[in-house]
Amino acid sequence: METYTCPICGYDGIEDETPYEEITNAPSYEICPCCRFQYGYSEDHDVDLGYIVTPDEMKEAVFQLYRKQWIEKGAVVGHPESYPKAFQENGKVKQEIIIKQLKRLNLPLDNLTFLEEFKL
Numbered sequence: 001m002e003t004y005t006c007p008i009c010g011y012d013g014i015e016d017e018t019p020y021e022e023i024t025n026a027p028s029y030e031i032c033p034c035c036r037f038q039y040g041y042s043e044d045h046d047v048d049l050g051y052i053v054t055p056d057e058m059k060e061a062v063f064q065l066y067r068k069q070w071i072e073k074g075a076v077v078g079h080p081e082s083y084p085k086a087f088q089e090n091g092k093v094k095q096e097i098i099i100k101q102l103k104r105l106n107l108p109l110d111n112l113t114f115l116e117e118f119k120l
């Protein structure tokens with residue numbers, strides 16, 4: 001079965017549908033079992049950039065803000081029963097797994113303030 005990568009947390013076990021359609025950019029409205037971002041909903045409801053409907057060109061800023069908030073709050077696993085047990089500890093994503101997932105998104109890890117306490 002094909003799996004997809006969450007553009008927010010980098011978890012690569014998203015099943016059934018791609019979070020955002022490649023050509024139309026249409027969201028799946030699925031919820032990531034790792035970071036709990038709901039593609040197509042969280043952009044407008046779980047972060048506040050001051051838009052009622054977030055413009056497409058601001059999506060990366062939304063992802064970054066959500067990612068920061070999620071990690072600062074302890075990277076709590078969204079749906080522990082749908083996320084690999086080996087990746088979690090006390091309901092949170094293990095540090096080394098977060099790093100691994102973020103690397104998958106090619107994020108500049110040494111330029112992220114919210115990773116300062118991580119062993120990079």
Ligand SMILES: [Zn+2]
Nearest residue numbers: 006009032035
């Ligand atoms: Zn995610």
